[in-house]
Every structure is written in C-alpha cells, then in structure tokens.
Amino acid sequence: GIQVEQSPPDLILQEGANSTLRCNFSDSVNNLQWFHQNPWGQLINLFYIPSGTKQNGRLSATTVATERYSLLYISSSQTTDSGVYFCAVDDYKLSFGAGTTVTVRA
Amino acid sequence: DTAVSQTPKYLVTQMGNDKSIKCEQNLGHDTMYWYKQDSKKFLKIMFSYNNKELIINETVPNRFSPKSPDKAHLNLHINSLELGDSAVYFCASSQEIGGGQGYTFGSGTRLTVV
Numbered sequence: 001g002i003q004v005e006q007s008p009p010d011l012i013l014q015e016g017a018n019s020t021l022r023c024n025f026s027d028s029v030n031n032l033q034w035f036h037q038n039p040w041g042q043l044i045n046l047f048y049i050p051s052g053t054k055q056n057g058r059l060s061a062t063t064v065a066t067e068r069y070s071l072l073y074i075s076s077s078q079t080t081d082s083g084v085y086f087c088a089v090d091d092y093k094l095s096f097g098a099g100t101t102v103t104v105r106a
Numbered sequence: 107d108t109a110v111s112q113t114p115k116y117l118v119t120q121m122g123n124d125k126s127i128k129c130e131q132n133l134g135h136d137t138m139y140w141y142k143q144d145s146k147k148f149l150k151i152m153f154s155y156n157n158k159e160l161i162i163n164e165t166v167p168n169r170f171s172p173k174s175p176d177k178a179h180l181n182l183h184i185n186s187l188e189l190g191d192s193a194v195y196f197c198a199s200s201q202e203i204g205g206g207q208g209y210t211f212g213s214g215t216r217l218t219v220v
Contacts, residue, residue, distance in 0.1 A: 033208055037147070041194060041214050048208035084147055092203055093139070093162055096149040 002027045006087055006097035013077045013104045021072040021100045023087030031090040032063050034072050037099070038083045046072070046085075077104045109133050110212040112197050118218045119187055127182045127215045129197030135210075137161070137203050138180035140172060143194040143214070152195075155180055156203050187219045 003026035013019055023032070034046040047054050047061040049070065054061050058077075063070040074081055082104045088094040110131045119125050131138060139162075140152040154162040155174040169185045184191060197212040 031208070035211075041216070043196065043211040043214070045208060045210065086149065088149075088209075090209075093151045093154060094141075094149075094198075094209055095151075099147055 002029060002089055002091050002095050004087060004089055004095055004097035006085075006100050008100060009098065011100055011102045013074075013081075013102065015077060015079060015104055015106050017077050017104075018073070018075045019077065019102070021074070021085055021087075021102075023070045023072070023097055025068050025070075025087075025089045027068070027091075028065070029089040029091055032065075032070050033088050033090065033094065034061055034070070035086045035088065036081075036083050037086065043086075074102070077102075079104045079106055109210050110197055110199055112195075112212040112215050114215060115213065116216050116218075118220065121187055121189060121219055123187050124183070124185045125187060125217070126184070127195055127197075127217075129180045129182070129212060131178055131197075131199040131210070133199055133201075133210060135199040135201050136177055137200045138174065138177070139198040139200075139209070140180065140182050141196040141198060141211075143196060145193070149196070153180075153182075154203070161203060184217075187217075189219050192217055192219045 005024045031050040049063045051065045060073045084099040088096045137156045139154045153172045158174045194214045200209045
C-alpha cells in the first residue's frame with residue numbers, strides 16, 4: 001500500500017508563531033486530504049487538495065503531486081489550533097499518516 | 107444537522123460480549139467506511155461499502171461484521187469482544203469510491219473493553 005509519512009511528529013508553538021507541517025507519500029494518488037483532530041477527538045476536514053494551493057483563514061495547504069508531498073501552513077497560531085494534524089492520501093480508500101501533534105502555548 | 111452520525115459515542119463492555127455501533131449519513135453519499143483509531147492515534151481502514159455492497163475488507167478479524175441495510179446506513183457488529191478491540195471507531199462517507207470531493211467523518215465511538 002501507499003506509505004504516508006508526516007513530519008515533524010510533535011510541534012510545540014508559542015501563540016502567534018507560524019509553522020509548516022509536511023506530508024510525503026510514496027506513490028501517485030487520486031487525492032489528498034488534511035484533517036485536524038481536536039482535543040475532543042473529532043476529525044475535522046481542513047483541505048481536500050489533490051494539487052495546487054488552497055487557503056482558509058490562517059491555514060493554507062499546498063500539494064505538489066508530481067513530487068509526492070503536501071505542506072500545511074499554520075500562521076499566527078492560536079491555542080485552539082492544538083491537536084493532531086493528519087494527512088491522508090486517497091487511493092480508493094484513505095491511508096493516513098501517523099499525524100503531527102501540535103501544542104500551542106499561550 | 108449532523109452529516110455523519112454515530113451511536114453510541116461511548117461504549118464500555120466486558121470481554122466476550124457482542125456489541126453494535128450504528129452509523130447514518132444524510133449527505134446522499136454512495137460510499138461509507140469504518141476506520142479504527144488505535145491507542146497511538148493511528149487511523150486505519152476496516153471496511154468500505156458502495157451502494158450497500160462490500161468493496162474493501164482489510165484483514166479484519168471475522169468477529170467484525172459490517173452491515174449496510176441501505177446506502178445511508180453502515181453498522182458495525184462485533185462478536186466476542188477482546189481487550190485489543192478497545193479503540194475509537196470512526197464512520198465516514200464519500201460521494202463515490204475514491205473520495206470524490208473528499209471524506210466526511212463522524213464524531214467517533216470510543217469502545218472500551220474491560
């Protein structure tokens with residue numbers, strides 16, 4: 001199956017800082033999706049981004065499908081951004097990376 | 107109005123029992139899935155159904171049996187529960203096989219086997 005690697009595994013940020021999360025995948029995929037799992041365990045769609053760049057408020061994502069990676073940018077981080085960020089690639093089912101645990105400190 | 111709803115949210119049960127988790131989606135999607143999240147937060151697909159037909163069955167013990175009475179519902183029945191079945195189970199749906207415009211997840215069912 002497709003391998004999905006996320007880095008870094010853990011990230012501690014001071015409120016207001018910017019950060020970049022990376023997702024590498026081992027093969028061509030139909031699509032890629034970023035999720036945020038909040039401290040209550042809910043999986044929230046952030047981006048559906050097979051290629052190109054998308055922005056939603058302080059978050060943006062870029063996928064370069066030909067080079068098999070995607071980046072998630074968090075700008076001006078807030079404590080509510082804490083949680084686990086998952087990248088998942090879609091090959092007729094979602095294959096998830098191990099996630100990046102983000103802790104934003106006030 | 108919840109798009110993908112799972113019940114119950116929490117389930118605590120003894121080893122050896124049989125339990126079911128229910129999932130319903132009101133998005134009009136054709137495809138539904140069950141994912142398992144283990145204690146290390148790793149998410150892995152278990153099953154997928156498209157229009158009530160089983161499409162994916164990933165090396166899951168046959169104690170787990172999904173049932174899809176119609177394309178809006180996908181239930182998960184687990185027989186003879188074991189300690190290792192403790193996990194969070196997520197239901198999800200997508201417009202078509204392969205995601206289409208992306209996947210929508212339910213809020214999860216935390217199963218604890220004691």
